Amino acid sequence: MEKKNSQDLPDNILVVDDAPENLRLLSSMLEHHGYHVRKAINGRIAINGAQIAKPDLILLDINLPDIDGYEVCQKLKSLESTKEIPIIFISAYSEEVDKVRAFEVGGRDYITKPFQLREVLARVENQLSIYQLQIQLKEKNLELQKEFIERQSAEEQLRFLLLTTPAISATLDIHSA
Numbered sequence: 001m002e003k004k005n006s007q008d009l010p011d012n013i014l015v016v017d018d019a020p021e022n023l024r025l026l027s028s029m030l031e032h033h034g035y036h037v038r039k040a041i042n043g044r045i046a047i048n049g050a051q052i053a054k055p056d057l058i059l060l061d062i063n064l065p066d067i068d069g070y071e072v073c074q075k076l077k078s079l080e081s082t083k084e085i086p087i088i089f090i091s092a093y094s095e096e097v098d099k100v101r102a103f104e105v106g107g108r109d110y111i112t113k114p115f116q117l118r119e120v121l122a123r124v125e126n127q128l129s130i131y132q133l134q135i136q137l138k139e140k141n142l143e144l145q146k147e148f149i150e151r152q153s154a155e156e157q158l159r160f161l162l163l164t165t166p167a168i169s170a171t172l173d174i175h176s177a
Contacts, residue, residue: 010036011128014055016046016072017090018065022113026059026090029117030124043067047075050082057128059120060107062091062098070105077106084134086127090115 040046062069089102092113
């Protein structure tokens with residue numbers, strides 16, 4: 001997977017789950033594959049942690065002790081600083097209604113428990129790739145907008161020169177006659 005910067009820093013993943021075994025398992029698997037992992041055991045810690053140090057991706061359980069994963073996702077999507085972070089729900093809830101709700105509140109993917117490590121890794125890599133492409137696209141759009149504005153300015157200057165050249169030429173003809 002292509003990294004997001006020239007230093008090839010590891011992608012930062014925030015894993016949110018109240019089950020210590022899930023946190024341990026997911027963290028060790030992701031760290032083994034070169035990711036930097038932070039952990040949160042409840043929704044409030046997740047929201048605060050994401051605002052303080054923005055992760056590149058969040059793995060989010062739905063069933064949390066304080067506020068559920070749906071609310072955590074909604075809150076993060078409502079904040080300017082965290083709204084673009086891809087969130088993958090990871091939950092024991094396997095009903096269609098639960099999955100649909102996860103997507104409705106802003107989730108990008110959904111993994112049911114018990115999870116398979118290779119599947120989690122593949123989905124994480126896919127979402128991180130998409131996220132990096134979106135960042136690159138936004139940067140390219142900003143670059144193109146800047147270039148467009150610069151070209152408009154250059155065209156306006158050229159138009160001004162073309163309009164004033166005949167007047168300057170006529171003035172020179174009068175003085176030379």
